[in-house]
Amino acid sequence: MEEKRFIDLGLSEDVQKAIAAMGYETPSDIQEEVIPVILEGKDVIGQAQTGTGKTLAFAAPMLSMLQKKDAVSAIILAPTRELAIQVSEEIERIAKFSRVRQLAVYGGSSIEMQVRALRRGIDIVVGTPGRVIDLMERKVLKLDQVDFLILDEADEMLNMGFVEDIETIMAGTNPEKQTMLFSATMPEEYKRLSRKYMKEDRVHIKVAVKSMTVSTVAQSYYEVREQYRFETLCRVMDAEDMESVLIFCRTKRGVDELVDNLSARGYNAAGMHGDMTQNVRIATLKKFKDRKLKFLVATDVAARGIDIDNLSHVVNYDLPQDIESYVHRIGRTGRANRQGIAYSLVNGRELSFMKQIERVTKSTIERKEIPTLEEIFKAKNNTFKDKITAELSTNKYKTFYPVIEEMKETFNVEDIAAALMNMLYKDELSFDYKVNKLDTPKKFVRLFITVGSMDKLTPKKLIDFITTNSGVKPDVIGTIDILTKFSFVDVLAGQEDIIAKHCNGVKLSGRKAKFEVAAKRRK
Template identity: 50%
Template sequence: MKNIKFTELELKDTVLKAIDDMGFENPSEIQSASIPVIMEGFDIIGQAQTGTGKTCAFGAPIISKIDTSKRFIQALILTPTRELAIQIYEELRRLSKYDKVRSLPVYGGQSMDRQISSIKKDVSIIVGTPGRVLDHIRRKTLKLNNLNYLVLDEADEMLNMGFIDDIEEIIKNTNSERQTLLFSATMPKPIKKLSENYLKKDVKHIQILKKSLTVSKIDQYYYEVHNNTRLESLCRILDISEPESAIIFCRTKKSVDELVSTMSSKGYNIEGMHGDMKQKNRLSTLNKFKNGNLTFLAATDVAARGIDVENITHVINYELPQDTESYVHRIGRTGRANRSGTAISLITRKDFTKLKQIEKDIKSKITKQKIPTMQEIINIKSKNIVSKVSNILSTEEYKKFEPIIENLGKEYSLNQIAAALLKNALDKEISTEYNDDLFNQENSVRLFMSIGRRDGINIKSLLEFIDTTSTVNSNYIGSIDILDKFSFVDVNEKKVSLVIKNTDGKKFNNRRVNIEVAKNKN
């Protein structure tokens, strides 16, 4: 399959000519595996990572099979964002360059009347976001009863964005004899269930996984933060670890924008990528990142798909992803080409159980680290600056500056001059003013509590129980790990005695709760 050519995939000559014009020489793995199966009429589940050519994998066979003599919508492609809808539409237009196959992108933010008018003009393929497509179905301006092909692209991202119910409603309005093509980088349980319910029994599962997704050469760490210290924690970690090139993953476009705005104002070399950005802006940012002119790239999962950069030293989960597969996919962007890499996750107490599940799934330890103090950052930065100065002193390059220092020496001591120069260098190295008061409550003690999931307790009710019985509120509570029969709770060391004195022996759901200091935090 490695040396297969497009001409061997039974595509229409006109489509092959368009592919040749686009400069594609040989199909990618997902294309060579999927196209023949799609051409034979099977439903497929195509599981592949970004940058693998999934649009051509489904677009080329669909365009090859569409009957241009029929004047109704024959194919519907659902995708999570309008950005992706436009990208897919543009590639379909290039693939159908020599055919009379008309495609139309349909998404929110456009005039509904204009879309309705365009749909009536012999459109064969609709590329749309679930919300807007469903709008048209409910208005009866989009009829899918003769649909031959349904594509669910980036299915896991549509799930993460809350579109699963919309997708099911859309599917129920399509022709039951349609051919369904589901593409997803990861396969969380709801997507598996969706495929079981709506794809044919003889569905073909095609899985193309990159070897770079292994975590074996990636050092994994996590830092416990509170929501109000998340940003400053990130800045401290970056200042002490000094990544050469890092992707910072956020869950939402809003988080990306806010992070980029704040970190840029603090002097970090950072830009963002997400689905609302124009393609030319995304390409410009990506080129800067690839060429080493951009140190930090903040991105959502959708926007980061397709990024193929070999020299990323760090991946940072500013916010944890929804599932283990997404976590592995994210951190797999570092540690490539036999290089080592570092993955860092910032978690709150609500994320602790999810983190432990990720550890279990990947069979790998994610090591806890402490948020660096201001003094630790100064010490590391000073050490690095002194090392650079030592290197300069080992050459002759400094000699031309000696007269300046000699002149300053008439007014100040050499120690004063050196200290002032070090301060000036540190001011440039440390990108933000830190507030140590935010971290005064980070030292905690882990308590054992004799209630767990079987007693009907969850994080919210446990916090309320502690607050009610001891008046210690959630600001003083850290990580909470609820197991079947018992729980572990991190409490600010100044409040531990208060919790034990007032909460120990109290009842939760008629069950007496015993509390003691845990013997081993891990």
Template identity: 50%
Template sequence: MIKTFRDLKLNETVQKGIEAMGYVSPSPIQAESIPVLLEGKDIIGQAQTGTGKTLAFGSVLLSEIERSDHISAIVLSPTRELAMQIGEEFGRIGKYTDLRFACVYGGSDIGRQIRTIKHGIDVLIGTPGRVMDLMRREIVSLENIKFFVLDEADEMLNMGFVEDIETILADAPKEKQTVLFSATMPDGIKHIAENYMKSDYTHIKIKAVQQTATTVKQYYFVVPQNKKLEGLCRVLDANEMDSCIIFCKTKRSVDTLQDELARRHYHVACMHGDIDQNTRMRTLQKFKERKVPILIATDVAARGIDVDSITHVINYELPQEDELYVHRIGRTGRAGHEGVAFTFVSPREVRILHKIEKSTKSHFEELNLPTADDIFNAKMKDVLEDVQRVMDKGKQKDFYDVVAQIPDALVDDVLASLLYMNYRERLAFDYKDDDLTKKVNSYERIFVNCGSAEKINKTKLLNFLLEVGNLRKDEIGDITIKRKFSFVDIKKSKAKGVVKKCFNKKIGNQKVKLEIAKEVR
């Protein structure tokens, strides 16, 4: 039985890369597909987005090929964003190998991509249109391909790439290993399998992810990576959490976060695979008894937690697979109780979160981080509840005579002084309200009437917006350059003003017109 990646016969340098990523146990699609792929068989892997497919085919591909003077593997993906994501994942998996990758897609400088390929690569990752363009220019040759991967194949067919895919497949040698991953199995997939894959290909199907419980309210915060810790502290301070699990992806992340929170005087404990069994049992017992209100854990360690009264789950880091998200959220909202789940994402991770939302049939609501006032009010509420408990027990009656001696004009000062003496540490915090408490991803997509055909590139458009639009860099998001037009994401509060400021201004000799696009992000 496969329990860890070490149970799989992957190349040692690839194993090292996987371990550096913090992964110990393979996901279902990884555990089932990797052994078959290592046997050299063609496969169709049917699994949802976010189940760890990239690591499944990437780990085998990078284990089996060697550095050479030709392209040994090609990975086709439907979109630029997914191609970039695959490229980044390959970089992490292959960190300790000497293999070279290139990621190619439209809307980016083809000259730079050509130079990278000519310099020598082992793996080509790209969208069908750009790969075909490079093949026509005789920059890319597939005659020595050993691995051919189609990722999100059903999406490529839905986007009308079927002819492009068949053209590229027809140019590759027959004696190659073909790997196809898809969430669904439309007729087009079957056609590709029958015509371009070995007849004894293996079809691996992973059961779809279940839905999250309706008793759990799910919220998310968009926070820059370097501000995530402060964001977490704000959320912990502003919300009453009787019992909370904070999830991290790796043991190292768990240890680091525990140290940071303990240093800030939060009462926390942690659980992961490197902690001995006795310590884990003691920690779990304290958590069940609410002697420790906050537990930081990895997904694997949390499998042994069976507590019905957990009020909050916090995803400090997104899980590797969508299914893990469901398991995490399932820790709260049990036994008829209502639960709350908070997820922290960087601006770049918002797209991944929305994929999880779609595949798990969940509904996420974006929130602003708590402000300084929110945090003070929450802390003050706790103090007043303490006071109310004293009053409910009648313990204040012995002090009525003392209170009667206080002059009316000094009652407010005396009360404030007593609060200071007894609660100053509990009410203290060091937060300043700034852009961190505002939504980070409130951008408007702007259409620009020129593109690469007019010799416009990202740098030129960025400088134009900074100078003519009078914007700061942090007010400009993604820039996408197409042949005859471009898109740029601009902070909503600045978008209309920029459209007016830039009307009929020029980038070089090209008159520019901006307008708010129909697609709003």
């Protein structure tokens, strides 16, 4: 059976163009099944495991059908600020050529700015239930003309106690709208909501959970700042003895740019993607298999024809769109009962996705520190010693004795050897490193607080409360999410126990506050 592509699903040209620019060619299982049904105008329940690309599954058809008007056309609800931002950013990419106006609304950020944006005119609103209700009560967010209502991670919203908020929002929407509920599980309360608020001909699409194991692959990740992504890759490659490396990029353009940057610095690299002719791809793959090419950079689609038994490393320079693709990528190493190695470069916002991968694949992904120049120097020296030892086992080096004898008149043998090793080291080191150690993002811990907007809590009040009672400085406090009945605050790792000790039981906005490390969330 021929594999479907996004161009076969009936999406608008603008959306297809955006998906192609994102580097995606073939849909995940949930996308392939759900998109045609949504395009038919039916209400949909989409049930699939985390990390399968549910956002694109509802956003692509919605954007294909969306009609601009002088009112909000679509409302998307998400359980947390982080997920609302994530969904909003994904929609922005899919709507790149569609000229729609979208806005993410959530607690912990300026509601006045959100009000001003809504008054200027917005087509799509992505928000957390509490902030959406706040804006509805202020009469600035009106949902009586929406054509689409989407609940993303609906089961998570129910777990967080948003049932009443969701029903309040649903009651204020256009009864003729198309409703979509996406979730990993199907609790009873979720079924009740679907019966009450969705059309009778709704379609329930459940994608079977696939067994995804990567037991023969040692997985690690490096947390990077975006401006250091390429340098981090170079440091990892310089610090480790790699034989045959497959590097994944999300887009064709990303492949070309990475290959250009690697080649300019002397790395033996080439790329493969769909815009290259079949002959070029076959020739490149042959060089890679014959060990005449050390680094092969590819997109997911181009890599499907790659079958190599002795691949030493897989590197995710960009993470894929879903967990299944991740497993498929790293499964290319660790074959024939050999231990494979997979590295991923991730930024702060992608850390939750790595945790999802761990949960779904039931594996451990170790966090590794980006190699320092000292570590690179040590690794290179070990390599040089091995090469020199191997060379000394031959007699070929003896032809240079006369040169050494001549130089001994001016220099001692140790200096000559050290100079030769320094020349070798400089030749081996392709990147012009400036610092011993790269800065990495600060680590934060998320705290749950039993006080919310119903208690008239504001970010300023919370910051003042924490700093006054615990004695910590304001700069240890990160993102704040204030919801109706409770709140979340990110604090610098190592400060969470101090804050909990001094703030627990103290009155905040008239209520005794309880601070505790938040439970892990699914996305």
